[in-house]
Amino acid sequence: MEKFQYGKFDSNDQPPPLLVKHLQKDHMVATAxxxxxxxxxxxIIFNDIVDLLPSFIVYKVLREILDLILSYPFRKKWLHVLGELCDTFHETMLSHFPDKIKPKAHFIREYKYMINDFGPAVKQWCFRYEANHSYFKKIAVRTSNFKNIPKMLVTRYHLKQCLTFGHLSRLQSTQYPIGIKKVRSTCFDSLMKDILLxxxxxIDxxxxxxxxxxxxxxxxEYRRCGVYVIDLKPSHEQPIFAQTIMIIKKNEKWWLLVDILDTICYDEKLSAWQIQSLARYSMIDPNDLVYYYKGLDIYTVNNLSFVTFISRLTLH
Known part of the structure; x- marks a missing residue:
């Protein structure tokens, strides 16, 4: 696990190394x-041993549940499937981990009714609260100030906001480039030059x-070498991926030079999409892109390329 290389997008949320004492206590020290x-x-991290784990079925069922729960929009016809998956997850937990099951494993069976009554669950989750809660906990511990803690936390947060608002010019603009430099003609191969012309x-x-x-x-956020979902196939809503080769500006207008990737299949074992580059270059206007999901990293397993995300994308 320590040798695994996280991608540029996932490295922002890279968890700390698992220690033996954490495994002994069945506890992982990390943020949400x-x-x-x-x-x-x-x-992907443990691709060489997951097939040998009898309890891996628990992960696969939970992964399918999360794919549905974090989907937006959520289709009502998925409710029956979600209910069956939640019941299956509860049964597999009782079968493989009878002594480690927690109340949350029981509450998961209520998602079907919650979504039916209150709409998509992704609209109700508390991820942003967890992020702010983690920030305030770090401040409270590091300052060692226990007099009027609420005032101290609010003051520190206000100072942080002032610093952010004062230095980020992107707040006054819809586009904010980072690392601008001139382009050399040697950066393009013949196929890229044909697309640009x-x-x-x-063009000079x-x-x-x-x-x-x-x-x-x-x-x-668009990054060089990042992979993005640019569309879904109408027939079966299979994602169409594109890798950003270069982010180019001409006449004060930014364009994405992308490589339209070939989606081979969905790998059930890795819960990831296998992709392949065919050097099909295209120019895309960021303003014309429909946002489906944030940027993705490419991971190589057995000399094959994969991208993975948790959500079921849909056109409707």
Missing amino acids: AQKLCFFKLFP KHFNH FEKDLYQCNTLIYDNV
Whole structure:
């Protein structure tokens, strides 16, 4: 686990190393986001042994439940499937971990009725509360100030907001590039140059183009080498992935030079989509993209490329 290389997006939520004392107490010291990241990548991290685990069925059922629960929009016809999955998860927990089952494992059986009565569960989760709660806990511990703690926490948070609002120019703009520099013609191969000439008609590769490493456009972060869901196939809603090769600016307008990836299949063992590059380049306007999911990292397993995320995407 310590040798596993997290991607650029997942590294923000990389969990700390698991220690023996944590395993002995059946407890993982990590934030909610770090635990979710570890859960998502569990089959990829331990891809060589997951097939040997009799209890791996518990993970697979829970992964299917989360894929449905975190979906937005949520289809009502999924409620029956969700109810059956929750009952199956409860039974597998009793079968494989009868002494470690917690009340949360019982509460999960209520999701079917909660979603039916109150709408998609993703609209009710408390992830942002957990993030702020974690920040305030760190401040309270590090300052060692136990006099009027609420005032101290509020003051520190206000100072943080002032610093953020004073230094981030992106608050006054819908686009915020990071790491801008000139583009050299040697950065493009012949196929890329053909796409650029076809898109811009006339272009001077040495003077007209700039690039950046990261572009925050309408609060969506685009990174070089990041993989994004750009569309869904109408027939069976299979994701269409594109990898950002370069983020290019010409005439004050930002464009994404992407490689449209070939989606091979969904790997049940890894809970991930297998993808392959065919060098099908295209120019995309960020303003025309429909947001389906945040940027994804590519992980290599047995010389094959995979991307993984927790959600079931849908067109309706």
